[in-house]
């Protein structure tokens with residue numbers, strides 16, 4: 256199918272009905288790789304946001320799901336801004352005391368230590384994109400100040416009498432859904448509405464299993480210096496990864512691929528054996544991080560009101576058991592041994608979780 260194109264105000268092209276695979280190619284060229292059909296509606300909205308106008312865009316998704324990569328793709332698909340700066344504000348680390356000067360700049364002599372004029376991040380992003388990363392962590396006291404700047408389209412450097420107009424595209428990323436935070440009074444409703452013009456929800460990797468193969472091949476290519484070229488991902492490994500309830504983070508997948516390549520000695524395909532080998536060399540810190548992420552995800556499900564505490568933990572236990580049993584070649588005895596419980600205990604746990612035994 257040919258795509259219909261039409262010109263937009265700044266001379267760019269609006270690609271209204273690109274086929275799914277063309278859309279994926281466009282994003283891949285701009286660094287965002289996906290093999291999933293379920294992301295296509297999101298990519299369509301993202302390309303529209305990039306090309307049609309300067310709408311403020313909010314990207315929600317767990318840490319490491321690719322929010323920054325997507326934001327950069329939107330920036331570079333924006334014909335008007337792509338040659339100007341993409342500036343990231345790490346909202347979780349802006350200090351309350353220095354934030355205004357960091358964001359809006361200051362005039363020489365505005366406070367002790369201000370020896371020269373400073374431009375601030377908003378001005379550094381002039382005619383480009385300002386990426387507000389982890390905006391959910393922006394201190395509450397700074398939220399009205401940010402809103403004010405966004406509403407008026409000007410900044411006033413600390414100590415200056417003059418407003419400076421700013422022309423920037425704003426993309427905000429949140430690693431937790433903002434709406435519940437608004438309800439809890441931890442994020443200002445007015446700022447939320449100002450940011451939430453176009454919302455893009457990036458699902459965790461475990462909800463888009465079709466991305467495993469394309470991402471792993473991309474990372475194998477990116478880190479080709481660690482080993483020789485990888486041509487494929489073994490279907491057995493893909494089936495295994497798809498059965499893992501906890502793998503949600505693309506950054507962790509990339510680290511795992513690097514370890515796999517580093518430890519690999521033969522073959523041109525990534526296999527389940529490569530995966531198992533790299534898991535055993537994983538740094539302990541990363542394992543803890545995975546646990547913390549799982550705990551966060553469970554807590555989010557409970558705090559969103561999707562289920563109660565007991566039900567959430569039972570669901571978690573069920574998924575852990577299912578993951579353990581899905582390892583190819585599993586027997587009940589092997590699984591019990593790996594879980595450090597008796598076969599009898601495993602049997603009762605499976606029954607309690609409503610798991611029909613698929614293994615002997």
Ligand SMILES: Nc1ncnc2c1ncn2[C@@H]1O[C@H](COP(=O)(O)OP(=O)(O)O)[C@@H](O)[C@H]1O
Pocket residue numbers: 286287288289316317318319320321322323324325428473505506509
């Ligand atoms: N769709 C993707 N295509 C290619 N690389 C990706 C993709 N998503 C994530 N990555 C990789 O994972 C890393 C983490 O992604 P990032 O965008 O920083 O996540 P987030 O901002 O959600 O925490 C990136 O540096 C990139 O290497």
Ligand SMILES: [Mg+2]
Pocket residue numbers: 318319322323388
């Ligand atoms: Mg990030």
